[in-house]
Amino acid sequence: MNQNNTTIKFENVTKVYHLGGIDIPVLRGVSCEIKKGEHVAIMGPSGSGKTTMLNIIGCLDRVTSGKYFLEGKDISTLDDDALSEIRSRKIGFIFQSYNLIPQLTVLENIEMPLFYQQVDEAKTREKAIELAQMVGLGDRIRHRPSELSGGQQQRVAIARALMNDPVLILADEPTGNLDSVSGREIMKLLCQLNEQGTTLILVTHDPNVAKYSRRILKMLDGKISNED
Amino acid sequence: MKISFIHLFRIIRHGWKNIWLHKLRSLLTVLGIVFGVASVIAMLAIGEGASYEARKMIESLGSNNIIIKSIKLPADAKSQQASYLGVYGLTDRDLRKLETIPSVMKIIPAWEMEDDVWYYDKNISARIIGTLPDYKDAMNLSIKTGRYFDEKDLEKSIPVAIIGSTVRTSLFPAEDPIGKTIKIKSSYFTIIGIAGEKVFAGASESFVAEDMNIAVYIPMTTTKMFFGEYETKRTSGGIRSWERNWVQYHRFVIQVSETDKILTTASLVSDILSQTHKKQDYQIIIPLELLRQAEKTKRIFNIVLGSIAAISLIVGGIGIMNIMLAIVTERTREIGIRRAVGARKRDIINQFLTESVILSASGGFIGILLGIIIPKAVTKFAGMMTLITPWSILLSFTISVAVGIGFGLYPARKAANLDPIQALRYE
Numbered sequence: 001m002n003q004n005n006t007t008i009k010f011e012n013v014t015k016v017y018h019l020g021g022i023d024i025p026v027l028r029g030v031s032c033e034i035k036k037g038e039h040v041a042i043m044g045p046s047g048s049g050k051t052t053m054l055n056i057i058g059c060l061d062r063v064t065s066g067k068y069f070l071e072g073k074d075i076s077t078l079d080d081d082a083l084s085e086i087r088s089r090k091i092g093f094i095f096q097s098y099n100l101i102p103q104l105t106v107l108e109n110i111e112m113p114l115f116y117q118q119v120d121e122a123k124t125r126e127k128a129i130e131l132a133q134m135v136g137l138g139d140r141i142r143h144r145p146s147e148l149s150g151g152q153q154q155r156v157a158i159a160r161a162l163m164n165d166p167v168l169i170l171a172d173e174p175t176g177n178l179d180s181v182s183g184r185e186i187m188k189l190l191c192q193l194n195e196q197g198t199t200l201i202l203v204t205h206d207p208n209v210a211k212y213s214r215r216i217l218k219m220l221d222g223k224i225s226n227e228d
Numbered sequence: 229m230k231i232s233f234i235h236l237f238r239i240i241r242h243g244w245k246n247i248w249l250h251k252l253r254s255l256l257t258v259l260g261i262v263f264g265v266a267s268v269i270a271m272l273a274i275g276e277g278a279s280y281e282a283r284k285m286i287e288s289l290g291s292n293n294i295i296i297k298s299i300k301l302p303a304d305a306k307s308q309q310a311s312y313l314g315v316y317g318l319t320d321r322d323l324r325k326l327e328t329i330p331s332v333m334k335i336i337p338a339w340e341m342e343d344d345v346w347y348y349d350k351n352i353s354a355r356i357i358g359t360l361p362d363y364k365d366a367m368n369l370s371i372k373t374g375r376y377f378d379e380k381d382l383e384k385s386i387p388v389a390i391i392g393s394t395v396r397t398s399l400f401p402a403e404d405p406i407g408k409t410i411k412i413k414s415s416y417f418t419i420i421g422i423a424g425e426k427v428f429a430g431a432s433e434s435f436v437a438e439d440m441n442i443a444v445y446i447p448m449t450t451t452k453m454f455f456g457e458y459e460t461k462r463t464s465g466g467i468r469s470w471e472r473n474w475v476q477y478h479r480f481v482i483q484v485s486e487t488d489k490i491l492t493t494a495s496l497v498s499d500i501l502s503q504t505h506k507k508q509d510y511q512i513i514i515p516l517e518l519l520r521q522a523e524k525t526k527r528i529f530n531i532v533l534g535s536i537a538a539i540s541l542i543v544g545g546i547g548i549m550n551i552m553l554a555i556v557t558e559r560t561r562e563i564g565i566r567r568a569v570g571a572r573k574r575d576i577i578n579q580f581l582t583e584s585v586i587l588s589a590s591g592g593f594i595g596i597l598l599g600i601i602i603p604k605a606v607t608k609f610a611g612m613m614t615l616i617t618p619w620s621i622l623l624s625f626t627i628s629v630a631v632g633i634g635f636g637l638y639p640a641r642k643a644a645n646l647d648p649i650q651a652l653r654y655e
Contacts (some may be wrong), residue, residue: 088570
């Protein structure tokens with residue numbers, strides 16, 4: 001397969017957590033490839049390792065053994081600073097509980113990823129306002145997260161995830177805390193981004209969310225059990 | 229990636245925002261630093277002021293001088309008799325003998341009397357000093373207006389006087405005193421000069437507590453002729469309310485040829501005087517020695533002060549560390565979020581270290597303001613001289629910043645070493 005077309009490649013990845021002296025295997029040899037521009041849903045029951053897999057893809061966590069290539073680059077050997085750099089440049093996270101910083105305004109939350117790239121302040125602001133307008137919150141940029149509804153907060157989180165022009169958007173149960181109407185709106189927004197070429201990987205156990213995806217990886221006991 | 233100046237400024241601004249969000253908590257946190265810094269500056273200013281006055285006073289006695297004062301010893305049984313005439317103090321014989329010491333350049337004797345000085349209906353209790361023309365240079369007297377008396381005045385026992393600044397202000401509040409006549413006992417003196425003001429430290433340094441601003445300087449020959457060599461003092465209570473003593477000289481100012489020889493000269497002086505004086509009715513004052521003692525006292529004072537300051541700043545630093553640890557816990561999730569969007573460990577350390585330095589530096593700043601206000605208030609309400617030294621401000625500010633770094637480092641490292649995944653899950 002053409003390397004340039006492959007965004008993510010897992011080669012027999014395992015992950016073992018050490019908790020209280022006991023080894024808990026979470027991933028037991030996962031191999032898969034995700035191509036550029038794909039829309040993939042990872043499904044599975046609790047404890048099947050889907051969030052761990054997402055964290056490894058997002059460079060928040062490391063593999064215990066096996067290899068992980070992101071855009072052809074071996075990630076498994078990189079140090080903490082290099083992983084931060086990759087998160088900063090290539091990845092956008094969206095979480096179930098939005099994870100906005102409560103004391104910052106909507107605009108400041110959106111701006112945050114570029115703060116760590118030391119991008120010029122005026123440029124950052126311009127882009128953040130643009131993204132806030134894109135997710136439909138152009139009139140709420142001075143508000144605090146607590147003044148917004150759940151759906152609005154998640155849209156702020158999406159704007160934040162887009163701030164660094166990511167190669168990869170990773171969403172962990174993005175609609176888990178939302179009512180069905182807001183959930184649909186969020187999914188529409190995410191699909192729209194995917195259509196514009198960003199690779200989208202989301203973890204969910206809601207079949208209604210998964211049905212938006214063209215490819216579903218089903219996980220069970222730390223392995224990919226099934227692929228649709 | 230290196231941190232640019234602009235980025236650092238942004239980090240500081242963000243840190244300041246977070247601190248400003250919890251104004252009361254931040255203020256309470258830095259209180260230790262505030263009081264630490266304020267007390268250092270204030271105490272140093274008060275100490276510096278006190279020692280400055282003492283030093284000036286000692287210096288005004290002349291650092292190359294040895295001063296011998298006659299002392300009236302406690303009255304014995306004989307002096308209780310009405311007709312008793314006390315004899316004490318330094319004599320002509322002492323003068324001649326001391327002048328033979330090779331390292332002694334010159335000895336200027338002085339006779340003193342405390343009495344009222346009158347100008348028409350105004351009067352002031354003054355210190356009348358009969359002395360030689362050389363007294364002016366030996367004691368570093370400055371003459372503001374007019375002149376000091378000279379050899380000719382001395383030779384002819386002219387009744388002229390030079391008055392101190394306090395005498396001038398109380399007898400001649402609006403007039404020019406030069407040429408005016410003042411009355412002491414039953415004699416009249418023409419004022420020919422006014423002495424410049426001299427520092428007087430009040431009761432703080434008892435060994436030299438002589439207010440030279442109430443002095444009236446008169447040629448010695450004149451005082452001898454007019455007042456003799458007796459001093460009459462009012463004593464408290466009883467029928468015999470006057471006490472008469474015969475004193476030839478109240479004071480010798482010995483000028484020593486070289487500073488190195490002051491101590492040896494002083495011991496020679498002491499030897500000679502102890503041969504002729506059965507009782508020690510004199511006191512030897514070595515200004516240079518006093519100056520050294522004052523310096524030593526000040527050094528000890530500074531060390532004590534430094535320790536107190538160090539302790540209070542450490543306590544203040546612990547306060548900051550405590551709050552920073554609480555803040556790190558409180559903002560665990562924020563740390564996770566920041567790490568997820570690309571913050572390196574270094575960025576997290578910078579963020580929290582900046583906040584603790586801002587805390588301690590603003591504490592230091594408030595402390596400096598307070599430390600400047602307190603000495604001013606002390607000067608105003610207690611009348612003590614204070615001297616704020618720039619280095620004490622610089623030092624305490626530097627230390628408070630250092631405390632912020634020192635005690636902020638552990639919480640900041642703790643924040644940076646949090647596992648991002650755990651931090652994101654933190655409730």
